[in-house]
Amino acid sequence: MTISRIATNFSRHEQAVLFEGDCLELLACLPDESMQLIVTSPPYNLGKSYERKSALDKYLEWQDVVVAECIRVLRPEGSICWQVGNFVDSGAIVPLDIALYPSFARRGLKLRNRIIWHFEHGLHCSRRLSGRHETILWFTKTDQYLFDLDPIRVPQKYPGKKYFKGPKAGQYSCNPLGKNPGDVWVIPNVKNNHVEKTVHPCQFPIELVERLVLSMSRSEDWLLDPFAGVGSSLIAGIKHGRRAVGAELLPEYCAIARERMLQCMSGFLKSRPMNQPVYDSEKAGRSLTTRPFPQHPAAQSLQDVIIESSSS
């Protein structure tokens, strides 16, 4: 399937749709059970440039309406992946996945995984530990859900390992296609030196969504992102031959999403490849990794332990 145009309103005959406006308006136009995969990261109600902070219960009420609509448009074998972090109020955190879980469970959806997305960069906290993970709640509508592990397998740690006893003794024990990536995903978040960085303060790395697209949908299936931002989910879908539809409230982000989607369609969008190892600045010999001050004694003893355990 070659996609070359982006429609502004939904029709089943389109292949890519970007609606500029409120997601509830777009959702109202989507037929029942038409979407195979819904991947999104809603506003976290933190008062970012694109949102107005409201009381937590009001925010959850609004999310509940959006979730109900998403469930209506989801196919019976489809999946919803809701990616969130923490709501923070006067220094106290509320993990939004915990707060939002009832909206899905109450409507009969089943949680298949709570994927931990770990990244290295973010705000430095002084009164609590700095947050370095967010979560993706993966729900399915029924038990007959589509899930294909093979396209997202990752290289085995010990591909040469063999069974040492039993009828298969001596044969290689691991799957040659690779191993299950597990539910802790180490994927760099999009900060200033990331190849995908735009002006959006919290865009998805495309590779994060690619894993979901490849394992939870088939070619030409519809993927929906009700909070599309600069279009990263839609791009991950288009990249792998899925139809993609999203809504974004702010014209500025819509324009960037559109431009990036067009670049993706013509094969010119730069993105970080899936499964590329995380950049190790020390291995790369960057001068910034050389300490210009003496090592703190606690850090020195930790380093000694690491060196000792890696050499034993």
Ligand SMILES: C[S@@+](CC[C@H](N)C(=O)[O-])C[C@H]1O[C@@H](n2cnc3c(N)ncnc32)[C@H](O)[C@@H]1O
């Ligand atoms: C966390 S960001 C999503 C970023 C996106 N995952 C990406 O990769 O660019 C949430 C987005 O939802 C948009 N938004 C907020 N309220 C909305 C609404 N009612 N309908 C549609 N979009 C909305 C915001 O402008 C923001 O860009």
